[in-house]
Amino acid sequence: MTKAELVASMAGSAGISKAAAEKALNGFLDAIKKSLKKGSKVALTGFGTFSVSNRKARMGRNPQTGAAIKIKATKVPKFTAGKSLKQAVGGKR
Numbered sequence: 001m002t003k004a005e006l007v008a009s010m011a012g013s014a015g016i017s018k019a020a021a022e023k024a025l026n027g028f029l030d031a032i033k034k035s036l037k038k039g040s041k042v043a044l045t046g047f048g049t050f051s052v053s054n055r056k057a058r059m060g061r062n063p064q065t066g067a068a069i070k071i072k073a074t075k076v077p078k079f080t081a082g083k084s085l086k087q088a089v090g091g092k093r
Helices: 003-014 018-037 083-090
Strands: 042-044 048-055 058-061 068-071 074-081
Touching: 003 018, 018 042, 018 048, 074 083
Parallel strands: none
Antiparallel strands: 042 048, 048 074, 058 068
């Protein structure tokens, strides 16, 4: 599903215009980005949790030359699905 398809689906479900749905979606995404940038978690009960994970520095290989390269430590976004989302996607167990 693309962003445009998501906006159309949100607009239809909520009974609002596509422009209003797009503003709401952009606001939601901006709020998540700002929270993660500060190092906070965003927990949506039943859906999942967005968080920041620290990836350690490590050694890798250049696939073209085979030479060893050092990959720097970095922060990466992480999403953990909640129980309700897991059940909706994979069925009840």
